[in-house]
Amino acid sequence: MNRYSKEELQSLVAQLAAGVGVPSGDAALFADALVDADLRGVPTHGVSRLNIYLQRIEAGLIDPQAELATVRRAGSVLSLDAGNGLGQVQARKALDLLILLAGQNGVAAATIRNSQHFGALSWYCNYAASQQMILLAMTNCEAAMSPEGGYEAFFGTNPIAASFPTSKGFPVKIDLSTSIVARGNIIAAQKKKEPIPEGWALNPKGKPTTDATQALLGTVLTMAGHKGYALAMMVELFSGVLSGAAIGPDVGSMYKNLDHKQDVGHFFCLFDVKAFLDYSEYLGRIDKTIDRIRASKRRPGVDEILVPGERSARKAAINLAQGIPVSPETVAELEHWCSRLHVAFNCHEVVCRP
Amino acid sequence: MNRYSKEELQSLVAQLAAGVGVPSGDAALFADALVDADLRGVPTHGVSRLNIYLQRIEAGLIDPQAELATVRRAGSVLSLDAGNGLGQVQARKALDLLILLAGQNGVAAATIRNSQHFGALSWYCNYAASQQMILLAMTNCEAAMSPEGGYEAFFGTNPIAASFPTSKGFPVKIDLSTSIVARGNIIAAQKKKEPIPEGWALNPKGKPTTDATQALLGTVLTMAGHKGYALAMMVELFSGVLSGAAIGPDVGSMYKNLDHKQDVGHFFCLFDVKAFLDYSEYLGRIDKTIDRIRASKRRPGVDEILVPGERSARKAAINLAQGIPVSPETVAELEHWCSRLHVAFNCHEVVCRP
Numbered sequence: 001m002n003r004y005s006k007e008e009l010q011s012l013v014a015q016l017a018a019g020v021g022v023p024s025g026d027a028a029l030f031a032d033a034l035v036d037a038d039l040r041g042v043p044t045h046g047v048s049r050l051n052i053y054l055q056r057i058e059a060g061l062i063d064p065q066a067e068l069a070t071v072r073r074a075g076s077v078l079s080l081d082a083g084n085g086l087g088q089v090q091a092r093k094a095l096d097l098l099i100l101l102a103g104q105n106g107v108a109a110a111t112i113r114n115s116q117h118f119g120a121l122s123w124y125c126n127y128a129a130s131q132q133m134i135l136l137a138m139t140n141c142e143a144a145m146s147p148e149g150g151y152e153a154f155f156g157t158n159p160i161a162a163s164f165p166t167s168k169g170f171p172v173k174i175d176l177s178t179s180i181v182a183r184g185n186i187i188a189a190q191k192k193k194e195p196i197p198e199g200w201a202l203n204p205k206g207k208p209t210t211d212a213t214q215a216l217l218g219t220v221l222t223m224a225g226h227k228g229y230a231l232a233m234m235v236e237l238f239s240g241v242l243s244g245a246a247i248g249p250d251v252g253s254m255y256k257n258l259d260h261k262q263d264v265g266h267f268f269c270l271f272d273v274k275a276f277l278d279y280s281e282y283l284g285r286i287d288k289t290i291d292r293i294r295a296s297k298r299r300p301g302v303d304e305i306l307v308p309g310e311r312s313a314r315k316a317a318i319n320l321a322q323g324i325p326v327s328p329e330t331v332a333e334l335e336h337w338c339s340r341l342h343v344a345f346n347c348h349e350v351v352c353r354p
Numbered sequence: 355m356n357r358y359s360k361e362e363l364q365s366l367v368a369q370l371a372a373g374v375g376v377p378s379g380d381a382a383l384f385a386d387a388l389v390d391a392d393l394r395g396v397p398t399h400g401v402s403r404l405n406i407y408l409q410r411i412e413a414g415l416i417d418p419q420a421e422l423a424t425v426r427r428a429g430s431v432l433s434l435d436a437g438n439g440l441g442q443v444q445a446r447k448a449l450d451l452l453i454l455l456a457g458q459n460g461v462a463a464a465t466i467r468n469s470q471h472f473g474a475l476s477w478y479c480n481y482a483a484s485q486q487m488i489l490l491a492m493t494n495c496e497a498a499m500s501p502e503g504g505y506e507a508f509f510g511t512n513p514i515a516a517s518f519p520t521s522k523g524f525p526v527k528i529d530l531s532t533s534i535v536a537r538g539n540i541i542a543a544q545k546k547k548e549p550i551p552e553g554w555a556l557n558p559k560g561k562p563t564t565d566a567t568q569a570l571l572g573t574v575l576t577m578a579g580h581k582g583y584a585l586a587m588m589v590e591l592f593s594g595v596l597s598g599a600a601i602g603p604d605v606g607s608m609y610k611n612l613d614h615k616q617d618v619g620h621f622f623c624l625f626d627v628k629a630f631l632d633y634s635e636y637l638g639r640i641d642k643t644i645d646r647i648r649a650s651k652r653r654p655g656v657d658e659i660l661v662p663g664e665r666s667a668r669k670a671a672i673n674l675a676q677g678i679p680v681s682p683e684t685v686a687e688l689e690h691w692c693s694r695l696h697v698a699f700n701c702h703e704v705v706c707r708p
Contacts, residue, residue: 289594
């Protein structure tokens, strides 16, 4: 895989977004979101998605110049409408509004309706952590999981995330889908013609399957059975029902529905650490907690105990130094869009010097 | 099992609590919390716990007359100290403060330090739902689970809960521990001399075990592996670290540590539905979501699809009509305390007329 510097990759993505009509400041935010996912080792939410966003903008299914509108403001709560703009741009602007409100009131919350797939929740949570705040974030997404006992896709893999600032050089970052496994793992098994483990998915008739193709036609199971169902429901109620966005199977598919918008809903709740504790006291408490967890006795065969977020922070440090890996398929898509939008492909391969 | 009316059982529990020095209004709240858990089919968090609370009060390990103190108020955030009082009483009083704040600001949050095991989170969440609000609640508790890769108990079974008002006669209630299974299930297997399924627990050396006795000496596993670890960490950071309470293994055990206090930490975040949407619009959206989920296609052998909270609401309706079942062991404890505190055992068995 080719590796590119963060700056060059960001600049290219921003130019391509601008090329389909995204205002330059918004294009820079959008590029930051995508490249950040690749930087942290989550390429499924990174530049590999640029192609579909650009396609949807060109098809008129995303408004590249949408303004974020406040539908209702009540105290420290904002009910926002993304105007069918890019999810990353609108949600990041929403977060900036919340940072002001949480700074005043200690806590602030927002729903965002009429949005798109908005990438990795970590991008928002980590930004909040850099502001000495804790963001709890959720989003609904296109249907993939059934309620417990059912086999029709109703919920998306409905993720939940939060980051907590530390003085360890990285925030503690919780970011998980409520499915037992990402759909990407099933797609990977299908490509390798391998079976998937029992308990991952149901076939289109609602029976357990280890056949990846049948699984992709059916539904992914929730994590931990009824507990994952309950959490997926919670995420749907906060981000779908409470926001005024589409709910469950009414959320459009980014890849399949090339005729109508997605209307995804997001939910943010932001806490200012200083409203609860002196910031230095908080840092002492979380740092000590991390130290104690790392020093726990290890199971046989385990070399090291990490806290959530530590692995991706290490990956980011490596990719920052050695360049961010981009798959050949994604490079080809970038080249296609460069040619189409008359943008120079100004990313140079980083040559690692080990 | 004997069945008693809700009113008589509450009255008895309140009298016993008053008998060890709990002020009468607080005793009524406390009794409501315990009996509500039995009513909803969660006797592990109900009257079966009265014995240990009373013991701890008599031993000076819980202050029955503690006042809830505001350590810090910043806008819509309260940092509270329970003064080592009864968790149920102090947390419910905290919730009443938050209801006022959320009514003004749309959202309000509180941490509570220096508290005890405070029973079922549902009691708080359902009360909030009755006020047309959504409560997100978390608490840390005595250590039972290790971090992923470890085998020393660090986290409690750290639950997370939220209830959402509906017009279906019950709130949608999410309430789950982040462990793969409640410790109670392992204790039950031990009593029946049955093995436990693989994947539930580790023995004291950190190896997987199906022996219930070894499991109880070791650690319970998190739900869904690293995802449960991440969620348990989130709950610990919100309710332990951010509150100023004890963290991880420093949280006292209600049953084992009969020489020092627990110092449990709780976290509440309360949302006023009306700040986000017109309440009638919200109700229409959540009711329709429930209807659609219930109408989902069912897996082979499944008779009915329920939403989270529906099963316990049905149980509560049955127990309200037929009397609340109380185990012979718990009846014996109640009789012991009645005798000791000179309280008449004024609960009459409800005779069911089927």
